Amino acid sequence: MSWLIVIILAYFLFAVVSLVDRYLLIGSPNPKIYTFYVGVLGILTLLLVPFVGFSVPGIYEIIFCLLVGAVYIFALFFLFPAIFYQRRAKLINRIFGKEVICVELQAEPWGPKLLYDLPLEEQEKTMNLEQFRKNIEFAKKTGLKEFYLWGAEWWYWLKEKQNQPEIWQEARKLFAK
Secondary structure (H helix, E strand, O other): HHHHHHHHHHHHHHHHHHHHHHHHHHOOOOOHHHHHHHHHHHHHHHHHHHHOOOOOOOHHHHHHHHHHHHHHHHHHOOOOHHHHHHHHHHHHHHHHHOOOOOEEEEEEOOOOHHHHHHOOHHHHHOOOOHHHHHHHHHHHHHHOOOEEEOOOOHHHEEEEEEEOOOOHHHHHHHHHH
């Protein structure tokens, strides 16, 4: 019966982590900040120790756990770059003989409301010309050959209704190549 409680608690904690991730990843995530918060929140799991009946592990187990935690934080920080996706794509190609493509590369804003309910100033926090260029550059660095961008109707709306043609023009340059 106690394992059922542990499992339910674990799912609850996964839900909390998902909510915190959603908060931390609003806008373009900074890998250093994200890694820091993941590490700090991981340490907070020590608060559960008195409630679950754990005993104090030996020194070797403690050292091993600290080492695993350090490797995990290191991996979180260094697996963010585009090369990580390039390696995964190559592995999939070798195993399954299939080219990997990127579907729905973010090129429009995301927010807590639907776009038509979100003020333009709020939309520009998660997508603007600078972020558009960053996303395209990141995509190019992955080495994938094909991308489907998500947001053409938004670029058109910016150009036609908001008199902001910059992203539309940037996208035209991409498609002209």
